[in-house]
């Protein structure tokens with residue numbers, strides 16, 4: 297697969313490291329656990345959206361955009377990385393935040409990703425929970441066009457075929473590292489939300505005939521809805537890269553048993569997982585995505601799902617800036 301066919305700007309520190317977690321592996325007494333450090337992509341404290349933005353921002357430049365519009369939850373990592381990318385490329389940035397959490401703490405609305413988004417110079421607007429976010433972005437775009445601006449809309453999470461290319465690339469990069477290091481991975485695990493990460497990884501793995509099953513741990517939707525969303529985007533992404541038909545429905549597996557009370561709401565498992573990794577490996581995960589993904593992986597190891605698995609690679613999608621927005625609910 298030749299991703300250099302697609303317009304791309306350099307935003308991420310690549311390749312990200314692939315590291316063994318010996319203390320966590322020993323502690324859990326299950327498979328050997330490796331972590332792909334996509335928390336270290338480098339842009340504005342990093343995370344998985346930076347890989348997607350390399351392709352999305354190139355497309356924005358192709359369309360002569362001078363202002364980027366995107367949306368997310370108040371503590372959106374995607375919005376923060378988009379604001380940083382826009383700053384770096386000399387574009388303005390409009391962030392529309394859906395107030396998904398009721399009764400938020402002061403830190404939630406002012407610290408973490410929100411603070412960084414403001415520092416990157418983004419214009420931030422909050423809307424009520426349940427707002428049609430795509431319609432909001434469209435109306436912001438028409439207002440800007442009326443002022444002779446050229447807006448470019450990036451969907452929530454950067455999850456469309458263009459953004460998913462970033463995770464096709466991550467799959468290829470990880471396989472290259474495994475090949476060079478002589479590592480065999482029996483399973484790949486990560487947190488799945490707006491679907492671009494999982495869809496891209498599936499296309500990258502399938503196109504390389506890697507034969508590594510991929511498990512997305514859901515943070516929002518129920519299993520069927522999540523899998524359908526990922527499947528649809530994976531099929532479209534496969535077509536987009538010129539490999540139609542390589543993705544089958546069975547390739548898409550999500551476990552959505554670790555969402556808890558809802559998107560962005562803390563669970564005990566998340567709290568324990570985030571503290572465990574901090575104390576055993578000096579690694580930071582986040583309360584909304586990677587922490588819940590990790591909680592799922594740890595519980596599935598303990599309950600035997602990975603019984604015949606010798607090694608797992610966990611794709612660390614980042615999000616540690618969000619820790620500061622959730623300081624009140626983290627049980628240190």
Ligand SMILES: *Cc1c(COP(=O)(O)O)cnc(C)c1O
Nearest residue numbers: 373489490491493585613614615
């Ligand atoms: C957005 C995000 C995810 C989920 O990725 P999707 O492509 O939206 O499924 C996982 N982890 C972190 C930290 C994120 O910010």
